[in-house]
Amino acid sequence: MRQYPKPIETLVSLFTYLPGVGPKTAVRFVFYLLKQPKSTMARMASALQELHDAVVTCDVCKTYSTEPVCDTCRDGKRDKSLLCVVAQPRDVGTLDAAGFSGRYHVLGGALSPIEGITPDKLEVASLLVRLRQEPVREVILAFNPDIEGEATIMYLSKQLQSFSVRVTRLARGLPAGSDLEFADEVTLGDAISRRWEI
Numbered sequence: 001m002r003q004y005p006k007p008i009e010t011l012v013s014l015f016t017y018l019p020g021v022g023p024k025t026a027v028r029f030v031f032y033l034l035k036q037p038k039s040t041m042a043r044m045a046s047a048l049q050e051l052h053d054a055v056v057t058c059d060v061c062k063t064y065s066t067e068p069v070c071d072t073c074r075d076g077k078r079d080k081s082l083l084c085v086v087a088q089p090r091d092v093g094t095l096d097a098a099g100f101s102g103r104y105h106v107l108g109g110a111l112s113p114i115e116g117i118t119p120d121k122l123e124v125a126s127l128l129v130r131l132r133q134e135p136v137r138e139v140i141l142a143f144n145p146d147i148e149g150e151a152t153i154m155y156l157s158k159q160l161q162s163f164s165v166r167v168t169r170l171a172r173g174l175p176a177g178s179d180l181e182f183a184d185e186v187t188l189g190d191a192i193s194r195r196w197e198i
């Protein structure tokens with residue numbers, strides 16, 4: 001049973017493909033768009049159409065790029081001895097904003113046997129190839145501190161054992177501006193064990 005005219009229903013069902021968007025939000029989006037000028041809609045439509053044509057995956061680090069090799073990989077000022085392995089392209093931006101100046105390798109996800117994400121579905125082989133070719137001295141495994149992240153760190157650290165590289169992971173700590181009272185036990189325990197001298 002259709003509630004709205006077909007063009008509305010079609011766009012509503014397409015919006016529900018997006019993560020975190022349910023039917024109610026999708027309807028709200030479509031009604032909002034109906035009130036926008038036709039020119040705005042045309043720009044959105046052409047941006048969507050261009051997305052797949054203009055965006056490729058960097059041959060080296062596998063992040064999104066408009067060139068075969070991305071800006072970060074072409075940047076000669078970056079420290080080639082530091083390679084930070086992340087799950088998603090968006091993590092590159094986050095770590096860059098935090099001041100990381102080495103290079104990256106985007107795995108394309110984290111291990112999750114339940115969701116069928118096995119090592120062969122990730123950019124593991126290309127990572128090992130890079131380690132054989134590039135002057136990397138330290139590999140930083142920058143994954144979320146959740147089950148998938150921990151599984152990925154365990155798996156990768158085993159794979160990296162045969163390479164003469166230092167393998168590190170992100171320190172856990174208390175978020176800035178937070179209250180000790182609200183920190184979970186794992187975070188607080190880690191913060192105590194990694195305390196600094198002042």
Ligand SMILES: [Zn+2]
Pocket residue numbers: 058059060061062063069070071072073074
């Ligand atoms: Zn790149």
